[in-house]
Amino acid sequence: MDTGPLISFLAVDLLLVCVPGADWAFVIAAGVRGRSVPRAVAALVAGYALHTALAVAGLAVLVASSPALLTALTVAGAAYLVWLGWSVLRRPAVPVEQEEATAGPGFWRGAAISGLNPKGLLLYLSVLPQFLVTQGDHAPVAAQTAVLGGLHMAACAAVYLAVGTLARRLLSARPRAARAVTRTSGAAMLGIGALLLAQHAL
Template sequence: MDTGPLISFLAVDLLLVCVPGADWAYVIAAGVRGRSVTRAVAGLMTGYALHTALAVAGLAVLVAGSPALLTALTAAGAGYLIRLAWSVLRRPAAVPTGDAGEAAAPEGFWRGAAISGLNPKALLLYLSVLPQFLVTRGDHPPIALQTAVLGALHMACCTAVYLTVGTLARRLLAARPRAARAVTHTSGAAMLGIGALLLAQHAL
């Protein structure tokens, strides 16, 4: 696969990943509340691995072409975000010390997988952005292989950015309980707003 399309995709994808959204809000909340940022990010990447597999198999196109199915996924994802946001806003705990947050690591993993796996915006990303960088003419690898490579690049970008965001949130706010609670409230509000926006977009 030519390096040109890979570099171009990497540049565009990195810009998109750096735009704060539900994933950012989740890893910030995990970092501030003392939970395992690594497990939270691993959960998010599990969801994106599912989206990559769907794109490679061609099922993403089928989902995008079915308004009813896409709406159902949107409602499920938005409902989960709103439920998680309420949980964060209801218990905006400050950063615990030691390993207190590690007990919730498995829960953080599966929550992360649900957030990215049920996010229809991620599915549309694979449909609207990724296909523009696939090379269909000449002697090039199969489309499925190219899709898998670009999907892996996207996951690598997400991993690097989200680990950095979550770790910085934990380190910078560990000694600032008030700031930690404020950031937790902001993250919860962001997830709540994103969930409500997703529902509103498909209700219109």
């Protein structure tokens, strides 16, 4: 696969990954609460690994060609965002004593967060296909999809590790700042989810 499409995709992908959302809230909460940031990041990456596997299998193209199915998945993801946002607002992440932080972040919850994230659906169904080269002597589409999906997972791992680590270092001793950051994330998730639901209701 040519380096041109790879670099272009990575640039766009990093912009999307760096926009705060549900993934950020999950790793920030892990960092603030003294839990394992690498485990939280692995959970999020697992959700995107499922996206990548489905895209390689051709299901992403099938979903993209079915407006009803795509709408249903988007609405489900938006509803999940609203629920997550409301949960964060009700119980914002705050620093805890080290001995209280024995349980790691829920792995399957993290995978569900990234797996149902509307931003992830947008990436795999709308953005990624634009960087696939289908004409000429190039690698099969499935192989290209796997490479681009792998790049996305690597970008997520790098960015989210940095976010979680910074949250631990900067917010773990500042309860007020930790509450403010997590409440802002919760409000953003609630707003984005509500906006998506409103758009599909019209």
